[in-house]
Structure formats: structure tokens, C-alpha cells
């Protein structure tokens with residue numbers, strides 16, 4: 187029996203951090219053999235805010251190497267770069283014509299980013315979730331594994347797919363967001379109420395996957411805490427304690443109960459080095475594989491090319507169905 191498909195993507199808009207790993211990639215890796223996976227580097231999303239072309243190229247390559255270094259295997263996954271598959275932007279245009287403005291205006295991520303961009307807010311940023319819907323629907327996946335912050339975008343994607351099917355006939359599988367309760371939202375090290383994010387101006391708010399052990403120790407040492415005795419999960423008054431324990435749980439592989447029992451009586455001075463060690467041990471093998479891959483640019487380039495061809499073949503099939511359903515005149519086949 188064919189395995190169910192999954193699709194997900196990450197923007198090459200900054201260095202990958204522990205939130206991206208624990209909230210997304212680690213789960214993709216753990217489940218990969220049960221699915222036929224498509225994981226995309228969504229570079230066309232990364233240009234919806236001001237960006238540096240040289241950095242974009244470097245981060246795109248780096249993210250491709252990191253996907254592999256984190257353990258995604260090409261026997262289970264197609265790993266590719268969005269701009270290498272032109273079907274994404276074509277389908278996004280077609281979807282833009284059937285998406286009401288007010289559906290896009292409701293998107294929380296857009297509203298937040300618009301605050302930051304002010305007068306510079308681009309039309310591209312506004313239509314970003316429509317491009318995301320196109321990314322997903324081209325591959326007809328059953329599941330879209332993402333963090334909690336993406337739930338609203340996946341809902342929009344489902345609405346667009348339903349509307350298309352209603353208007354032009356059954357064309358798309360309606361995908362489902364696949365969000366894990368634990369680790370779905372890793373918070374900033376400097377503010378336990380905000381998510382760890384690539385775009386936070388403070389480096390100390392996040393741990394990058396390629397941070398040195400020294401940098402990791404320093405960041406954990408400086409991480410915000412509180413002055414309550416003992417370290418406990420689930421106390422709304424202690425978001426930092428909950429977040430650091432969650433990171434410890436996910437990097438050590440221990441259960442919530444084990445971590446709660448181990449850390450309940452600890453002070454921060456005892457817990458922080460333990461947490462830093464656990465993070466360092468998790469990232470060490472990833473960094474080693476990354477360095478190996480990075481030293482072979484020709485090999486990486488070839489893998490990128492092969493995978494883009496695989497993605498293109500699938501995407502082009504869906505896009506052709508869409509063009510036909512919408513009534514675009516084809517140059518192939520008979521003239522009737």
C-alpha cells in the first residue's frame with residue numbers, strides 16, 4: 187500500500203534554531219519512514235520581507251545541508267528548494283484569484299509582520315499564505331507537519347482547496363495539519379511568553395543548531411529564570427521554567443514524569459549546566475554531519491538538482507490538472 191504523503195517547509199530567512207528543530211525537523215525525522223515526504227526550503231517566502239541576496243543563497247544551501255545533517259533520508263524524503271520548481275508561483279497566482287481578500291486579511295502572522303514592516307509592507311507579504319497553500323496542494327499531501335503557529339495558515343490552505351474543488355471539480359486532497367502537543371512551541375530564552383524565533387533581534391533569545399558548546403553554555407547561563415524554589419512544569423506564573431524543562435525533556439529523551447521528578451528539588455545553578463550538556467549532546471552529531479556535507483559542495487549541488495527534478499514531476503502533474511479544470515487553453519492534444 188502507498189504510504190501517505192506529507193509536505194512541510196522552512197524559510198531560509200535566518201539560522202535554524204532549537205525551536206525549528208524540536209518543533210519541526212526532529213519530528214519529521216522520527217516519522218519519516220512511515221510517509222512519502224516532501225520537505226521544501228521556501229526561499230520565495232523568505233523574500234517577502236527585506237533581505238540580502240548573498241545571505242539568501244548561503245542560507246538556502248546551508249538549510250539543505252542541515253536537513254540532511256538532522257537525519258532526513260533521501261530514501262524517504264524529497265528535499266528541494268521552492269524556486270527550483272516554478273509550479274509554486276503559478277499555482278499561487280491562480281489561487282490568489284479565488285481567495286477573498288478578507289481571508290488573507292485575517293492571518294495573524296501577516297498582521298504581526300505588517301506591524302514591523304509598516305509602510306514597507308509588500309503585496310508579497312500579504313499573499314504569503316496563498317503561496318503556502320500552493321506549496322502544499324501541489325503535492326497532494328495528507329498531512330502537513332508544522333508547529334502550532336502555522337495552524338491558521340493550514341486552515342486557509344484547506345479553505346482554498348475546498349473552494350477550488352467546489353468551483354472547478356474534485357482536484358485537491360484536503361490536507362490536515364499535524365501538530366504535536368509536546369514541543370510544538372519552544373519559547374524564547376529571554377522571554378518565556380514569546381516563541382523562539384529566527385527574527386528576534388536578540389541572539390540570546392535562541393540557540394542555533396550550529397552554535398558552539400561555549401555559546402550554548404553562555405546562552406543557557408543567561409537564560410531568564412525566576413526566584414521560586416524548585417523547578418516545575420505547567421505553572422502559568424513560570425513560563426521560563428516550563429520552557430527550559432520542556433527543552434531538557436526533548437533533548438534528553440526522558441519522559442515528562444522523569445524530568446519532573448529529577449528537577450523538582452533543583453536550583454537553577456544545578457539545572458542549567460545539566461540542560462546545556464543535554465543540548466550540546468543533541469546537537470553534536472548534527473554539527474559533525476553538517477561539517478562533512480558542507481565540505482562537499484559539488485555533492486550537495488547534485489543532490490539538490492536530482493531532488494528538484496523529482497519535485498517538479500509531481501508538481502507539474504497537479505498544475506496541469508488545475509490549468510485544465512480552470513479552462514486554460516492547452517497547446518497539447520487535439521484542437522476540439
Ligand code: ATP
Pocket residue numbers: 195196197199205206207208209210331332333334335336369370371372373381382383384385386
Ligand atoms: P520567523 O521568526 O522568521 O517567523 P521561525 O523561526 O518562526 O521564523 P519558520 O521558518 O517560520 O521559523 O518555521 C519553520 C518551522 O519551525 C515551522 O514548522 C514552525 O512551526 C516551526 N517553529 C518555528 N519556531 C518554532 C518554535 N519556537 N517552537 C516550535 N516550532 C517552531
Ligand code: LTN
Pocket residue numbers: 193194195196197228231317318321322330332336339
Ligand atoms: N509559513 C511557514 C513556512 C512555510 C510552510 C509552507 C510550512 C511555507 N510554505 C508549506 C508548511 C507547508 C512558516 O513560517 N513556518
